Amino acid sequence: MKTPKAIKRGERWSCQIMVAGQRHYVSAEDEATCLARAMELKAGLVAAASDSQRTLSQAIDSYISRKENVLSVSTVRGYRILQRNRFQDIMDIPVRKLDRKTLQKAVNTEARLCSPKTLKNAVGLVLSVLADETGTRISVQTPQVVPNEHPFLSPDELPAFLDAIRGTDIEIPCLLGLWSLRRSELLALRWKDLDVKKKLIHVRGALVPDTENRFVRKDTTKNATSRRTVPMCDRLQELLRPMAAGADPEALVLDINPETLRKRINALCEKHGLPAVGIHGLRHSFISVGYMANVPMQVLMEIGGWANDATIKARYLHIAQADRSRWQDSMMAAFNGSR
Numbered sequence: 565m566k567t568p569k570a571i572k573r574g575e576r577w578s579c580q581i582m583v584a585g586q587r588h589y590v591s592a593e594d595e596a597t598c599l600a601r602a603m604e605l606k607a608g609l610v611a612a613a614s615d616s617q618r619t620l621s622q623a624i625d626s627y628i629s630r631k632e633n634v635l636s637v638s639t640v641r642g643y644r645i646l647q648r649n650r651f652q653d654i655m656d657i658p659v660r661k662l663d664r665k666t667l668q669k670a671v672n673t674e675a676r677l678c679s680p681k682t683l684k685n686a687v688g689l690v691l692s693v694l695a696d697e698t699g700t701r702i703s704v705q706t707p708q709v710v711p712n713e714h715p716f717l718s719p720d721e722l723p724a725f726l727d728a729i730r731g732t733d734i735e736i737p738c739l740l741g742l743w744s745l746r747r748s749e750l751l752a753l754r755w756k757d758l759d760v761k762k763k764l765i766h767v768r769g770a771l772v773p774d775t776e777n778r779f780v781r782k783d784t785t786k787n788a789t790s791r792r793t794v795p796m797c798d799r800l801q802e803l804l805r806p807m808a809a810g811a812d813p814e815a816l817v818l819d820i821n822p823e824t825l826r827k828r829i830n831a832l833c834e835k836h837g838l839p840a841v842g843i844h845g846l847r848h849s850f851i852s853v854g855y856m857a858n859v860p861m862q863v864l865m866e867i868g869g870w871a872n873d874a875t876i877k878a879r880y881l882h883i884a885q886a887d888r889s890r891w892q893d894s895m896m897a898a899f900n901g902s903r
Contacts, residue, residue, distance in 0.1 A: 568599065576592065578592075618697070620656075620690065623696075636784070640774075662694060683706055684706055687704060714848055724836055742853065753817040758817065767785060785869065795867070861873055
């Protein structure tokens with residue numbers, strides 16, 4: 565019998581095994597105990613729990629298994645990460661013994677260990693699994709999630725960034741990000757998705773990590789509005805035209821590790837006194853371009869593939885506030901100089 569491989573995640577060890585066509589996760593505080601439990605389960609020494617005794621971890625396995633064909637790869641990966649790292653104190657408790665008091669106590673413990681956003685996602689998964697398993701919906705109180713204000717380039721900062729990346733080997737991915745493409749979208753671009761002659765970028769898929777942290781391509785985007793056609797700026801056309809000639813239509817346009825790209829972008833930003841925007845901040849910086857050009861919000865939403873205008877409104881507000889501060893400073897100088 566093949567021995568499963570145990571991996572250390574944080575302070576605990578975990579491994580994945582298949583039993584009767586079902587994927588299971590086993591965790592323990594040390595490697596030996598983890599492997600021993602896994603081998604017992606693999607050998608059939610631990611009988612499959614009955615519905616009434618199914619633990620939370622087993623219920624999550626079942627929940628994901630039933631929905632695996634309709635859930636995205638990134639969603640399943642997110643669920644597995646939460647299963648391995650959150651609510652470890654109650655993962656081995658039978659689902660039907662979990663009541664509101666027990667869950668709230670577990671939430672209080674987790675609130676000291678992770679961010680409010682992570683906790684909210686973990687609670688959402690657990691409550692969905694419980695409702696699916698028992699038909700009962702339980703409510704618990706969680707900390708307020710403060711919106712993450714991701715750094716972005718203002719209209720005044722954008723020219724300096726464009727000058728900094730010009731001629732570097734990260735200029736193409738940076739320009740793609742500045743033209744609204746998400747990390748997963750720019751990584752998934754194939755040469756057949758580009759019409760260099762007509763200066764068009766057809767966003768038709770995403771490259772995302774699976775449960776084993778291997779990047780896999782999916783032919784769907786984050787949402788329906790994300791499947792779109794984006795105009796290509798002159799500089800992108802200039803860079804891509806010679807590369808596109810004779811390229812394999814199915815080949816990826818970019819061959820770069822996303823973490824490497826993020827670090828390169830932030831190092832460049834630090835060198836030039838700019839916000840550390842990373843890859844995702846470039847997408848938000850796209851709104852700066854629209855702000856400078858007075859592009860209507862609806863057009864920005866269509867080009868960027870946003871399902872709603874919340875993000876655009878937030879960026880517009882910050883940019884407008886910066887402009888307002890300049891106007892206030894000018895007025896203050898005028899008043900102060902009139903004495």
